[in-house]
Amino acid sequence: MQAAASGESGASIDQIDHIVGARAGDPDALASLYRAYGAALYRLAYRLTGTPQDAEDVVHDVFVGLPEALGRYEERGSFAGWLKRVTARVALMRLRTRTRRREVMLNATLPADQRPADVESMALETAINALPDRLRSVLVLKEVEGYSHAEVSELLGISEGTSRVRLNRAMKRLRRMLENGT
């Protein structure tokens, strides 16, 4: 799987130091990695889970587990890409185990200063969050994060065909919701 989704290259020398430090359990190094990647991972988790609370839990779990997980990081390809894939998997695990659907729509859960600024964005955001989890996760990974169908299928444990079917359904539903204003 490539890091094309993040558009970022491999880790810098400083970041490598932080990775080595975090792997050894150094909290300052872990904090540095969080400052470098935390916001992007939070946005990814938010897109996948649909709620700030779940996104917060996902990022919390990712960084709490990171020092041990770094023992498995093979330093091939982009560190940011690896981190995103791990975060996506944690978010997807959370989706799978979530027993109840979100009852509160996005705009009601976001602080006012973090809501989309224009009506179109708000409508789009609301429509995305109204999608079933299985459709939204494919849409977010493919259309928002830019993963290929092959990468989406790996992340979700589905076939490429299923990924295409779900994306098609998600797009149709999204288009219908936006056109009807529902």
Next chain:
Amino acid sequence: MTWKEDLRTLPAPEPPDELLWHILASRAAGVRVVLPGEHPTVSRRVALLLVAAAAAVVLVMSTRGGGLHPVDRNKAHQDISAALPFWPPDAMAQEARPPHPPRYEPVRNLRVARAHGGTWTYQACSAFDDVLTKCRARFTIAVSKAERDGQPVWLVSQQEKSARAWSPTDTIRTPLDSTYVDPATLRPIYHEINGKGFHFVRRIIGDTVRETLDISGAHPRSWRTNASIPGAQNAPFVLRWARFDLALLLEVLPLERAWRGSVYSVGLVGPDPSKAAIAPIDLRVVGSGRIEVPAGTFDCWKVELRQGDDTRLTLWVSKDRGWLVKTELREPDFRAESALLSATPPAP
């Protein structure tokens, strides 16, 4: 800009300021989280179609290092638990915690004289969104009378063969896995998977399961570990977690309308016994009916099986001989089924 282009530029919230503090505080307090591995994991649902023999293959793939030495407790268990999402949900907890209590009374009044040998072959299919259906796996379970240490036992052997997704003509055959079961109590006493490059053994003595894994080849590894099995020492339990592990037990359960009972399942203990995959399975009869599968038409009890909060299976068990005839796992966008293709001796 179209709404599709808008997708990539949608604003998103920023993480709360205190999140980093929470993370560092959790680390300082000793909280540890097992993250999924880099290598693609098989969906837990799909993995339910696999036998645990495949687990041992993954163990081989997920360990590395030179010289024969014990597996590192923390790292190895993370690798293993991350790569094997079909362990019971309790074993997949982010933090170690005791298994949830059984929902029902332990199964009892087993009709052990009803147990019988034979060979059963199943076809396993999965369907996403009721659109894409795959029927690539076949699973065979054989039950025969045998002796172990001079004592009569049931020998239960299982093997799965499945076609690879990218090449239907290329098949994966899992190593044969064998379990010796005490015929009086239906308690497994010995389990072994002897695969290419690894040897996995579990011995059950009293209430203790003693697990041994030896991996040979370029990166040899091993572990020896023990865990206690909850419940009475003469209560039956199920090794691993696959629908078919219950096959012999189902032959002897006193199923009837409204029957219910719980039994423990014992998965991988792993290097850290505190994270052993031991959890109860809760069974209850929810109905009955006549169903048709490739092997014939059967009058069945419909048994619902629950493990944890999110795994529900329906099993169809023939009323006359206790055969597992059909299984079905349903989730909102996913369905996995297995149906009896053939049986020896043939259906009465």
